[in-house]
Structure formats: structure tokens, C-alpha cells
Amino acid sequence: MEESDIKFLEDSFKKYYFEHFDLIHVPNRTFEREFGFQKFNSGMTRHISIKDDKELHLLLMRNIPSDVYCSNGYYSFPNLPMNEKGWKEADLIFDIDAKDLNLECRKNHTISKCNECNEISISNINCAKCNSTKLEKKSLPCKNCIDASKYEVSKLSKILIEDLGVQPNDIHVYFSGNEGFHVYVYNSQFQKIGSRERSELTDYIMFHGAIPETFGMKKFKPNRSSFPDFEEKGWRGRFSKEIYESKSKRSKIISELIINGYSSFQKTLENLSNKIGAKIDPNVTMDIHRIFRLPGSLNSKSGLTKIFCHDITKFDPYTEASFLHENSVEIIASCPTKFKLKNRTFGPYFDEKVSVPTYAAVYMICKKLATLS
Numbered sequence: 001m002e003e004s005d006i007k008f009l010e011d012s013f014k015k016y017y018f019e020h021f022d023l024i025h026v027p028n029r030t031f032e033r034e035f036g037f038q039k040f041n042s043g044m045t046r047h048i049s050i051k052d053d054k055e056l057h058l059l060l061m062r063n064i065p066s067d068v069y070c071s072n073g074y075y076s077f078p079n080l081p082m083n084e085k086g087w088k089e090a091d092l093i094f095d096i097d098a099k100d101l102n103l104e105c106r107k108n109h110t111i112s113k114c115n116e117c118n119e120i121s122i123s124n125i126n127c128a129k130c131n132s133t134k135l136e137k138k139s140l141p142c143k144n145c146i147d148a149s150k151y152e153v154s155k156l157s158k159i160l161i162e163d164l165g166v167q168p169n170d171i172h173v174y175f176s177g178n179e180g181f182h183v184y185v186y187n188s189q190f191q192k193i194g195s196r197e198r199s200e201l202t203d204y205i206m207f208h209g210a211i212p213e214t215f216g217m218k219k220f221k222p223n224r225s226s227f228p229d230f231e232e233k234g235w236r237g238r239f240s241k242e243i244y245e246s247k248s249k250r251s252k253i254i255s256e257l258i259i260n261g262y263s264s265f266q267k268t269l270e271n272l273s274n275k276i277g278a279k280i281d282p283n284v285t286m287d288i289h290r291i292f293r294l295p296g297s298l299n300s301k302s303g304l305t306k307i308f309c310h311d312i313t314k315f316d317p318y319t320e321a322s323f324l325h326e327n328s329v330e331i332i333a334s335c336p337t338k339f340k341l342k343n344r345t346f347g348p349y350f351d352e353k354v355s356v357p358t359y360a361a362v363y364m365i366c367k368k369l370a371t372l373s
Contacts, residue, residue, distance in 0.1 A: 177299025207277030
């Protein structure tokens with residue numbers, strides 16, 4: 001990235017942090033958390049201890065970070081190296097990202113930048129100019145991406161509440177600042193469980209490892225009474241509601257399942273995993289030493305804010321998470337697809353000089369699709 005572009009991003013981020021301190025606060029039990037930050041074109045700085053909002057705001061203004069992080073873990077000594085911190089427990093956090101949902105729309109707004117010749121195009125296999133396969137992918141998520149991510153959040157929330165006994169008020173959903181959501185679970189029975197137990201929990205949530213016997217199906221002489229009832233909870237309950245659709249159809253559907261046989265039942269379970277399970281990133285949830293983007297901070301992949309979603313069904317990240325200025329900036333943009341921010345449509349641009357608001361300029365520069373004119 002050009003020095004002038006970095007300076008522009010730093011100035012824009014600094015202005016945001018100066019004007020929006022009200023959005024950025026230290027989390028509960030601050031003394032037990034590890035903080036970290038990253039600057040544009042530099043590595044990560046970790047193992048920082050912060051005691052209050054004042055210290056956090058001072059860190060932001062002194063360093064002008066591209067990204068700010070806070071641990072999900074609680075430690076006795078958060079500023080020491082990892083093996084000396086003294087882990088106590090960790091918040092349960094889930095990551096849902098549009099890039100992991102295998103959406104058909106992705107091919108229309110995933111942009112490739114060639115590392116050999118710097119050509120930018122909508123090509124997912126090789127460079128349109130030099131045919132190189134060394135491509136850096138950048139996505140400009142669309143409404144469908146966000147809606148699909150919201151749907152996975154709703155599935156996850158339902159499992160947490162109905163199957164795992166989490167209170168609705170203890171589930172906090174944040175837009176990540178790019179193309180997905182972080183779901184935090186507070187004050188739950190899962191605070192103290194380690195990585196292995198969290199791995200088992202993610203398998204349950206994703207409906208991984210389901211076998212026919214769990215649902216009453218056997219290779220030989222299956223018993224009708226062993227199949228799930230419509231009112232059951234957990235996997236069996238979700239299976240029955242998805243397969244039977246209603247109580248009145250249960251007997252007929254069970255007969256069909258038995259007639260079709262064990263192998264057919266296995267395929268049914270595989271097909272159900274996408275409907276019943278929530279598509280989370282299991283590695284994120286299993287990591288009890290991870291540092292997560294701090295709510296209220298900017299995401300250097302977009303210039304958008306990681307922000308709490310009061311009502312996810314109505315939440316529009318491209319208006320509600322965009323806080324940078326309207327001031328016009330001249331850039332040279334190579335963005336071969338359209339995108340929307342603050343109810344305005346931008347692009348496509350083909351290596352051309354354009355004048356756009358600061359928030360749109362930052363968005364494209366962060367994605368390496370533009371440079372200052």
C-alpha cells in the first residue's frame with residue numbers, strides 16, 4: 001500500500017476514534033483481559049493490559065491502529081506471555097461469515113487482484129491479463145450475503161436458547177465490520193469449559209457426527225417407537241420437526257424412512273446438516289486464547305465499525321456501521337463491481353479518477369481497489 005494511502009487511512013481512523021469515543025468501551029472485568037492492536041502495514045502487538053476507557057482511548061490516539069482486539073479469555077496476568085498468563089475462563093464466542101456459506105452470489109462480487117501484474121478483475125481462477133493463478137481475493141458483500149449470515153445467526157440463537165438453556169438476554173450479536181457477525185454468550189455454564197469441550201459443543205451446533213441410531217434407525221429391524229417424537233428437544237426434536245413437518249405425518253414418514261433403509265437415512269441426515277446445524281467457524285469458538293475485534297472499533301478490511309445489533313432482522317450494516325465522513329476525496333479506482341454504502345451506489349470503476357465520499361474511498365482503499373489520486 002502506498003504511503004499516501006496509509007496516511008489517508010490513519011487520518012480517517014484517527015478522526016473516527018476522536019469523534020466516536022462514545023462507541024468504544026473496555027469490556028467487563030477489564031483487568032483480566034489481554035488487549036492487542038495492529039497498525040497499517042505492520043505486525044501485531046499483543047499482551048497489553050488496560051484498566052479503563054481512558055487508557056483505551058489514549059492507546060487509540062497514540063497508535064492509530066488499523067485494528068484493535070480484546071481477548072475472550074480472562075487471565076490472572078494478562079500482560080505476561082501466554083504460558084504465564086494463568087487462564088481462568090473465556091467467553092463463548094461464535095463467528096459467522098458470509099465467505100463460509102458457499103453462496104452463489106459470491107462469484108459476482110469477489111474481485112481478484114493479480115500478484116504478478118496487479119490486474120484487477122472478476123475472475124476466480126486465473127488473471128484475465130497474464131493468466132497467473134497467484135490471485136488475491138477481495139469480496140464486496142451484497143445484501144444476500146448479509147441476509148444469509150443473519151439466517152445462520154437466527155439458527156444459532158435458537159439452538160443456544162432451546163437446546164442449551166442460554167438466556168436470550170445473554171446473547172449479544174455484533175456486526176464484525178466486514179461480512180459477518182460475532183455472537184457472544186455471557187454468564188453461561190460454558191465460561192469455564194476448555195477447547196476440547198468447546199469442540200464437542202461446535203459439533204453439536206453444526207449437527208456434525210449425527211448417526212442414524214441416534215434417531216431410532218437401525219440396520220436391522222428398526223423399532224418405530226425409537227424414532228423421535230415431535231415434542232422432543234435437541235437433535236431429535238429438530239430432526240422430527242424438519243422431517244415430519246407435523247404430528248399427523250409422523251407415522252407415515254417413519255414408515256417411509258424404514259422402507260427406504262439405513263443408507264438412505266444416512267443421506268437424509270447429511271442433507272439435514274445445512275438446515276438443522278448453524279454454519280459457524282468451529283476454530284474460532286474452540287480457541288480459548290483468541291483475541292477478537294473490539295466492539296466499536298474499525299475493521300481495516302472495510303473501514304466499517306464492529307457494532308452491536310439491537311435488532312438483527314432490521315440491521316443494515318452498510319448504513320448503520322458506516323461512520324466515516326462525507327467529505328469528497330479524489331481517488332483512482334479499479335473496482336469492477338457495484339457496491340452500496342449509506343444508501344448510495346458506487347462503481348463499477350475501471351482504473352478511473354473519481355470523486356467519492358471519504359467513507360467510500362476508505363472502503364475501496366482498504367480492499368486495495370483504489371489509491372489516492
